[in-house]
Amino acid sequence: MKAPLLNRKLVLEHAVQTPDGSGGFGENWVALGTLWAEITAGSGSEKAGEFITVSSVPYRITVRGAPVGAESRPKPDQRFRDGSRLFLIKAVTERDPQAHYLTCFAIEEEAS
Numbered sequence: 001m002k003a004p005l006l007n008r009k010l011v012l013e014h015a016v017q018t019p020d021g022s023g024g025f026g027e028n029w030v031a032l033g034t035l036w037a038e039i040t041a042g043s044g045s046e047k048a049g050e051f052i053t054v055s056s057v058p059y060r061i062t063v064r065g066a067p068v069g070a071e072s073r074p075k076p077d078q079r080f081r082d083g084s085r086l087f088l089i090k091a092v093t094e095r096d097p098q099a100h101y102l103t104c105f106a107i108e109e110e111a112s
Contacts, residue, residue, distance in 0.1 A: 001096055004062040006036035010080040010087075012072070029079070032071055037080070038062040039087075059087055061104040062095060074104050 012032045017025040042058035061080060066073035073092070074080075080087040087106040095101035 004038040004095075004101060006038055006062070006064070008037045008039050008082060010035050010037045010061070010063075010082050012074055013079050013081055015077065015079075029081075031081075032078075035063045035072065035074075035080075039082075057108055059106045059108060061087060061089075061106050063102050063104065065094065065099040065102050074102065079109075080104070080106065 011034055013029040014032050015027050016030050018028050020026045038061070040060045040062075042060065063074065074089050076089055076091055078089050080089065086109045087104075088109050089104050089106050091105040093103055093105075095103045
């Protein structure tokens with residue numbers, strides 16, 4: 001297996017709920033650290049909604065391996081930030097049997 005080209009510097013972020021002062025909660029994203037990654041785009045798709053058309057492109061983001069439970073190991077529902085681009089992590093798996101690398105399956109979401 002060929003080693004990935006980790007040439008993109010991404011910030012791994014985790015969502016934290018904070019009180020909004022009105023009895024509810026808001027969501028803030030906190031940086032956990034920076035990881036070097038290889039990003040590969042998948043095939044895009046398009047769905048017609050009731051009022052809009054939604055397009056989606058899945059990504060495979062490869063990073064160095066980290067032990068289960070380590071803060072540097074990405075998890076589903078976390079995200080990667082690349083400047084103003086955001087990639088929501090849907091699933092994470094080992095890329096190779098020795099777990100030298102992890103593959104994160106992600107969807108790009110629009111920055112708000």
